Amino acid sequence: GQNIDQPTEMTATEGAIVQINCTYQTSGFNGLFWYQQHAGEAPTFLSYNVLDGLEEKGRFSSFLSRSKGYSYLLLKELQMKDSASYLCAVRDHGVDSNYQLIWGAGTKLIIKP
Amino acid sequence: KAGVTQTPRYLIKTRGQQVTLSCSPISGHRSVSWYQQTPGQGLQFLFEYFSETQRNKGNFPGRFSGRQFSNSRSEMNVSTLELGDSALYLCASSLEEGVETQYFGPGTRLLVL
Numbered sequence: 001g002q003n004i005d006q007p008t009e010m011t012a013t014e015g016a017i018v019q020i021n022c023t024y025q026t027s028g029f030n031g032l033f034w035y036q037q038h039a040g041e042a043p044t045f046l047s048y049n050v051l052d053g054l055e056e057k058g059r060f061s062s063f064l065s066r067s068k069g070y071s072y073l074l075l076k077e078l079q080m081k082d083s084a085s086y087l088c089a090v091r092d093h094g095v096d097s098n099y100q101l102i103w104g105a106g107t108k109l110i111i112k113p
Numbered sequence: 114k115a116g117v118t119q120t121p122r123y124l125i126k127t128r129g130q131q132v133t134l135s136c137s138p139i140s141g142h143r144s145v146s147w148y149q150q151t152p153g154q155g156l157q158f159l160f161e162y163f164s165e166t167q168r169n170k171g172n173f174p175g176r177f178s179g180r181q182f183s184n185s186r187s188e189m190n191v192s193t194l195e196l197g198d199s200a201l202y203l204c205a206s207s208l209e210e211g212v213e214t215q216y217f218g219p220g221t222r223l224l225v226l
Contacts, residue, residue, distance in 0.1 A: 033214070042117075042203060042217035043156075087156065100169045101146075101215070105155035 002026045004104035006088050011110045012078055020073045020086050020107045028093030034062050034073045035087040037106065043087055046073070075109075083111045115140065117206050117218035125224045131192040134221045138185050138206030144168075145187040146215060147179060150201045159202075162187050163209070191223075199225045 003025045012018040024032070031050040035043035049055055049064035049071060061074040073086055088104040118137045126132050138145050146169075147159040158171035162181035179189045185206075191198055201222050205215035 042219050045214050045216070048214060089156075100158060100161070100171075103148075103156040103158070105153065 002090075002092060002102050004088055004090060004102055006086075006104040006107045008105070009108045009110065011112060012075075014078055014080060014111055014113050016078050017074065017076050018078060018109065020075070020088075020109065022071045022073070022088035022104055024069050024071070024088070024090045024102075024104075026069075026090050026092040026102060029066060029069075029090060030093045030099065031091040032062075032064055032071050033089040033091070033101070034071075035089065036084050037087060038084045046086075078111050080111050080113070083109060085109070117204060117216055119202075119204050119218035119221050121221060122219065123222050123224075125226065126194050127226050128194055128196060130194050131190065132194060132223065134189045134191075134202055134204075134223075136187045136189070136204030136206075136218060138187070138204075139216055142206035142208055142216070143185050144207045144209060145181055145185065146205045146207075147187070147189050148203045148205065149173075150203055150220070151199075156203070159189065194225045196225050199223060 005023045033048050034046040036046050037043040047062040054063045059076045064071045085106040085108045087106045089101045092102050120135045144163045146161040148156045150156050160179050161169040165181045176192045181187045201220045203220045204218045207215045
């Protein structure tokens with residue numbers, strides 16, 4: 001079946017580093033997205049990985065290992081505004097040749113001063 | 114470029130009624146996807162439209178339907194509302210089908226009493 005797992009909630013300190021993990025099981029993996037969603041707002045795109053390795057974008061980096069079905073989002077120099085939910089989504093190529101996004105339930109990140 | 118717009122932003126209905134939600138994608142985007150988001154459930158995929166055709170459908174009952182117009186605007190309809198339909202309904206647009214990076218609207222918050 002198709003499944004995506006993320007921790008429900010994490011807490012970190014302002015200025016520190018936090019790693020949010022995402023593991024997935026899909027039949028036709030074709031890329032992984034990370035989105036950020038502040039409370040009461042719509043999700044916004046953070047990163048996209050389709051090949052193994054690390055993609056760095058400022059304070060945020062995303063890593064993918066396709067053989068392990070594993071990704072992480074790394075946030076450095078945490079700021080209070082980083083308090084949000086982080087959603088992992090996998091693009092899956094289904095048996096009917098259509099793509100669809102399968103979403104994890106999200107990780108709520110709480111930043112403390 | 115204007116972002117994805119959704120109307121109305123808030124809606125209160127009673128059980129048994131029906132509701133129509135509207136989404137206008139980013140100019141030039143031809144794919145529109147709809148999601149239901151409830152606390153603890155994450156994003157649940159409803160359907161995706163491209164070129165006025167439904168390309169993908171999630172596991173929702175037939176009470177949930179949608180359509181897309183020639184200008185890529187999309188509507189979603191829910192008939193015979195149930196209490197459990199209370200949720201945030203998000204629309205996301207992307208350039209092409211096949212789930213490229215999606216850009217979300219602010220959502221319509223539906224409360225069913």
